[in-house]
Amino acid sequence: xSSAQRIMAVIRKEIIQLSRDRxxxxxxxxxxxxxxxxxxxAINMDPRHLDAAFADLSATAASRQFVxxxxxxxxxxxRYRAGSAQELEELLQSGKISVGLLVPADFERRRxxxxxxxxxxxxxxxxxxxxxxxxxxxxxxxxxxxxxxxxLLEIRTYYNPxxxxxxxxxPGLIGIILTMTMVLFTAVxxxxxxxxxxxxxxxxxxxxTTELMLAKIAPYVVIGLVxxxxxxxxxxxxxxxxxxxxxxxxxxxxLIFIIANLAIxxxxxxxxxxxxxxxxxxYFILLPSILLSGFxxxxxxxxxxxxxxxxxxxMTHFMRLIRGVILRGAKLEELAGELAVLGLFxxxxxxxxxxxxxxxxx
Amino acid sequence: MTQTQSHREEKTAVExxxxxxxxxxxxxxxxGKVQAVRELDLDxxxxxxxxxxxxxxxxxxxxxxxLCGLLTPSAGDITVLGWRIxxxxxxxxxxxxxxxxxxxxxxxxxxxxxLRFMANVHSLSRARRRERIESVTGRYxxxxxxxxxxxxxxxxQRQKLALAAATLHEPHLLFLDEPTSAVDxxxxxxxxxxxxxxxxxGTTILVSTHYMDEAERCxxxxxxxxxxxVAQGSPDELARSIDxxxxxxxxxxxxxxxxxxxxxxxxxxxxQIGNTLRILLSKEASDPQELxxxxxxxxxxxxxxxxxxxxNLEDVFVASTRGRKQP
Numbered sequence: 001x002s003s004a005q006r007i008m009a010v011i012r013k014e015i016i017q018l019s020r021d022r023x024x025x026x027x028x029x030x031x032x033x034x035x036x037x038x039x040x041x042a043i044n045m046d047p048r049h050l051d052a053a054f055a056d057l058s059a060t061a062a063s064r065q066f067v068x069x070x071x072x073x074x075x076x077x078x079r080y081r082a083g084s085a086q087e088l089e090e091l092l093q094s095g096k097i098s099v100g101l102l103v104p105a106d107f108e109r110r111r112x113x114x115x116x117x118x119x120x121x122x123x124x125x126x127x128x129x130x131x132x133x134x135x136x137x138x139x140x141x142x143x144x145x146x147x148x149x150x151x152l153l154e155i156r157t158y159y160n161p162x163x164x165x166x167x168x169x170x171p172g173l174i175g176i177i178l179t180m181t182m183v184l185f186t187a188v189x190x191x192x193x194x195x196x197x198x199x200x201x202x203x204x205x206x207x208x209t210t211e212l213m214l215a216k217i218a219p220y221v222v223i224g225l226v227x228x229x230x231x232x233x234x235x236x237x238x239x240x241x242x243x244x245x246x247x248x249x250x251x252x253x254x255l256i257f258i259i260a261n262l263a264i265x266x267x268x269x270x271x272x273x274x275x276x277x278x279x280x281x282x283y284f285i286l287l288p289s290i291l292l293s294g295f296x297x298x299x300x301x302x303x304x305x306x307x308x309x310x311x312x313x314x315m316t317h318f319m320r321l322i323r324g325v326i327l328r329g330a331k332l333e334e335l336a337g338e339l340a341v342l343g344l345f346x347x348x349x350x351x352x353x354x355x356x357x358x359x360x361x362x
Numbered sequence: 363m364t365q366t367q368s369h370r371e372e373k374t375a376v377e378x379x380x381x382x383x384x385x386x387x388x389x390x391x392x393x394g395k396v397q398a399v400r401e402l403d404l405d406x407x408x409x410x411x412x413x414x415x416x417x418x419x420x421x422x423x424x425x426x427x428x429l430c431g432l433l434t435p436s437a438g439d440i441t442v443l444g445w446r447i448x449x450x451x452x453x454x455x456x457x458x459x460x461x462x463x464x465x466x467x468x469x470x471x472x473x474x475x476x477l478r479f480m481a482n483v484h485s486l487s488r489a490r491r492r493e494r495i496e497s498v499t500g501r502y503x504x505x506x507x508x509x510x511x512x513x514x515x516x517x518x519q520r521q522k523l524a525l526a527a528a529t530l531h532e533p534h535l536l537f538l539d540e541p542t543s544a545v546d547x548x549x550x551x552x553x554x555x556x557x558x559x560x561x562x563x564g565t566t567i568l569v570s571t572h573y574m575d576e577a578e579r580c581x582x583x584x585x586x587x588x589x590x591x592v593a594q595g596s597p598d599e600l601a602r603s604i605d606x607x608x609x610x611x612x613x614x615x616x617x618x619x620x621x622x623x624x625x626x627x628x629x630x631x632x633x634q635i636g637n638t639l640r641i642l643l644s645k646e647a648s649d650p651q652e653l654x655x656x657x658x659x660x661x662x663x664x665x666x667x668x669x670x671x672x673x674n675l676e677d678v679f680v681a682s683t684r685g686r687k688q689p
Contacts, residue, residue, distance in 0.1 A: 002485035009482030013471065020470050201466035204430055205483045206455045359451075361432045 006207050010215030014189075018219060024185065032177045032227050033234065039169045040239050050130060052099040053080035053091050058107035066119065070101065075137045088122055098124040099134045167242075170235035171326040172295040174228055174254065175318045179289045180282075182224050182258055186265025187278040189216045190357070195274055203359040213354055217262040224258035225251065244329030252332065253325060256342050257318045263349035264314070270356040289315035317341045382441075383408045383535050383566040384429060389438035391424050391589075398424040400589040402438070406568060406582075411561055413580035414570035415679060421589035422570035423463055426539050429568070430460050443535055456484070459528035463539040465520045469513030473504055473523050476512055477530065484531035498526035501556065518549035525553070529560065536560065538569040542576065554579055574676045585682050592682040597675050604673040606630060606681040609650045611639040613658075613665040622661035628653060631680050642677055 018024060056063050071078050076099050082088045088100035100122035104110065111118035123134040193199040202212070228251065235241040243250060264285060272278035290296060292310035299310065310316040317338045324330035332339065384406035391399040399421040406412045414422045427433040429442055431451025440447040445454040467476045477498070481491040499505055502522040507515060512523060521541060528536060538557075542550045554576065557567055569580070577583055578597045585593040585600075593600055613619045620632045620639050628647040633640045643650045651668050658665050 005482055005485055009479055012482075013468065013475075013479050016475060017468065017470050196469070197462065197464045197466040198468060199466075200432065200462050200464075201460065202483075204432060204455060204458075204460040204462075205480070206452070206485070207483050208452075359432075360434060360448075361427060362434055 003208070003211055007211045007215045007218075010207065010212060011218050014215065014219045018223075027181060028223055028227065029230065031181055032230050035173060035177055035180075036170070036231055036234050036238070039173055040235075048074050048133075049077045050075060050099050050133065051097045052076035052078050052101065053082050053088055053097045054078050054101040054103065055082040055084060055088050056103045057084075057105040058103050060108055062111075063103045063107045066103065066107075067101065070137070073137065075133055076101075085120075092122055092124055095124075098127070098130045099137070167239070167327065168323075169295075170231065170239060170241040171322045172293070172319055173235075174231050174322060175257065175293070175315050176286075176290055176295060177227060177231060178224055178254070178258055178318075179261055179315050180286055181227065182220060182261035183265040183268065183285055184279065184282045185220050185223075186217055186262045187268040187272065187282045188275050190266070190269035191272050191275050191278045200361065203361075209354050209357050209359060213266055213350070213357070217259070217266060220262050221255070221258055224262075225254065228254040228258075241326070243326050245325035245331070249325050249332050250322070253318070253321050253339075256339065256346070257314060257321075260314045260342050260345040260349065263346050263353065266353040267349045267356070270353050285313070289313050292316065293319045295319055314342055314345045381408055382406060383443060384412075384568065385441045386429070387439045389425065389428060389440060390436045391421075391428060391433060392436045398589050399428070399435075402586075402589075402591050404584060404591070404594075406566065408566050409561060409564060410581040411557060411567045411569060411579070413577050413583035414568070414586055415572065415574075415577040415583050416570075416586035417572060417683060419588075420586040420683075422586055423539050424589075425586070426537050426568065426570060430454070430458055430537050456531070457533055458535045458537060459531070459533035460537045461524050461528045461539060461541050463543065465512075465524060465544075467512050467520075467524060467527055470511060472509050472511055473515070474508040476523065477527055480527040481530050486531060494530050494532070498530060501559070502526045517544035518546060521545050521549065521553065525556070529565075534565060536565055536567045536569075538567060540570050540572070542571065542573065550576070574679065577679075578675050585679060587683040593678060600678045601673045601675055604678050604681055605645045606673065606677065607643045607645065607647060607650045608671045608673050608677055609641045609643065609654055610667075610669050610671045611641055611654060611658075611665055612637065612667045613639065613663070615663055618661070619658055619663050619665060622663060623654060623657055626653065626657050631684055633680075640671070640677075642680055 054067050056067060067078070070076060078101075080091055080097065082091060082100070085102050088097075088102055091097045092100050102120040102122065104119065107118055121134065121137065123131055125131045190199070193202060232241075232243065232250070236243070265282070268278055268281045268285075272281055288309060292302065292306055293299075293313055293315040294310070295315070299307065299316070302310065321335050321338050321342075324335050325332070382405055384404060386402055386404040389399060389402040389404070390397070402421075402425060404425075414425065416422050424433060428435050429440060429447065431448045431454060434448050442454055443457055445451070445457075447454060468479070471479065474495070477495050478491070481494060486494060499508065502525060504519075504522060504526060507519055512520065515523060521544070525538075525541070528538075542553055545553065550573075557569070561567060569576075571577055580597065582596050583594070583600070584591055595603070611619060611623075614637070616634050616637055616639055620634060623629050623632050623639070623641060628643050628650075630642040630644055632642070641650075641654065643653070647653050650670060654668050655665070
């Protein structure tokens with residue numbers, strides 16, 4: 001009874017303080033919106049409209065048709081028309097184009113011959129993303145009817161057939177945003193009280209460690225869920241990200257992930273001496289979460305060691321869970337293993353925080 | 363869990379009846395190589411104002427923090443209100459109030475919100491909370507700034523608020539760590555009057571200070587220097603039992619006389635008050651007046667008068683902190 005009263009007292013105090021802290025309040029709404037717009041619009045791993053030029057030395061009806069078809073793919077925008085291969089290279093060198101198409105004079109003859117490329121694609125490889133996109137363009141030529149060859153492999157993309165980046169990014173972005181804000185908020189929570197001198201008074205009162213820890217994370221659970229809603233609504237309105245699984249599952253998943261992050265934040269808070277240290281430690285979690293979780297780069301392509309490190313991050317497990325539920329429409333029962341791992345994170349981090357925090361100054 | 367709980371709730375029987383609020387033996391605290399507190403023996407009687415007098419860094423705060431269980435002693439035994447500290451610190455926390463040296467309530471909460479928070483943290487019932495907040499608001503004249511952010515209060519207002527918050531749950535024992543360091547003299551006077559009100563109601567108060575006038579108002583005090591207890595007793599007792607002699611010297615050249623006297627082996631200190639000098643001499647000086655006169659004459663200076671005087675608390679403080687030759 002008195003324990004509940006103490007917990008409520010601390011929660012109420014946290015909420016009052018939060019409502020008066022404009023910076024934190026702004027971060028709650030600002031970070032998700034900014035990141036969503038950034039990743040949704042600006043960062044695109046599947047670029048279109050690459051600047052390009054072509055040199056049609058063949059100048060036949062078929063070659064003109066070929067150039068036209070490529071430009072309709074929207075991967076390249078032909079901005080220049082070059083007269084020779086050398087001119088194409090100059091354009092590439094000066095950075096005016098990323099892709100150059102050379103249609104040789106004997107295009108008609110070459111394309112009827114087996115084992116010989118009919119045309120040449122000059123690609124600026126200094127940007128790997130551009131390179132990858134242009135290489136796919138090359139494959140398109142090879143598998144196109146111009147070769148009069150059946151494609152060796154028919155590729156069918158499931159779940160995101162249009163290859164739109166936001167569809168893949170937004171669910172993962174929920175995880176990144178929650179990691180960033182939830183860990184940071186609680187990492188700072190106890191350190192701030194220590195810095196301002198409040199902690200010395202607080203630990204001289206009958207508030208117990210567990211009560212303090214629970215009360216510190218409770219308000220942020222609600223804030224985390226508000227953020228999830230914000231991302232889902234914006235993601236759906238701006239990028240038409242579908243939610244194929246059940247909404248309840250999405251929130252349940254988010255809830256568990258939020259608590260895991262808050263617990264980690266608390267653990268950080270008991271280790272850091274000041275707010276600056278707490279923030280640095282937060283980035284120690286955040287950066288690998290962005291890079292190794294499979295959010296930015298495919299998990300399967302990483303070296304074994306990186307994969308092991310990634311398994312130690314809640315974000316990696318959340319990534320699999322949330323993509324599963326939102327994009328594949330998977331049920332939570334099918335993902336029980338990953339859920340259990342998240343639960344384990346909560347138990348370990350919370351125990352660590354409660355153990356480490358003593359109501360002592362030494 | 364329940365077994366350890368009941369074990370922890372048990373007060374040590376001896377202390378309950380002894381009439382002592384705090385008893386400490388051989389209390390020491392080291393921070394790395396620094397000995398902040400050394401072998402302190404303390405007996406703080408119930409229902410009194412007990413003062414810690416000492417210069418900055420003498421171990422006052424460290425001792426208070428150990429007594430309320432916030433720091434673990436490196437050595438020694440502590441019993442506070444019958445609880446063994448630090449083992450039973452959690453049980454003690456319900457019975458004591460603690461006012462930290464630095465203002466430690468929440469600056470982004472209003473005075474009233476801070477009081478409500480502290481009342482709830484101490485598990486006061488709704489009715490009692492209202493009654494107690496009303497009571498401390500009246501006693502410490504908090505009414506005009508109840509709805510003001512604590513961070514915007516003046517030093518005196520903050521101090522009243524902090525004392526109000528520390529006494530909400532009517533503790534038997536109050537720890538006040540330099541409570542008046544950021545307060546004007548007028549507020550300090552008022553503050554001490556309220557402390558005596560609390561004592562009249564049965565509270566024991568342990569207060570640390572470096573103000574002599576405050577120390578003089580304590581029932582009993584301990585003078586600390588470099589972590590050591592150098593004197594203990596009531597201000598009167600301390601002044602009477604001082605092992606030093608005091609002389610008042612009047613001169614037209616006080617600075618030069620003072621400089622000449624301080625070269626003497628027996629002179630512990632010399633303090634100028636207007637045109638007179640208050641000279642503190644060690645007990646070995648058999649005839650202080652003769653010693654002063656000859657020392658002054660030797661330096662080729664003149665004095666108008668030289669009389670012996672009654673020692674006061676400041677003399678005790680100076681004698682016990684500066685007189686002791688450092689090892």
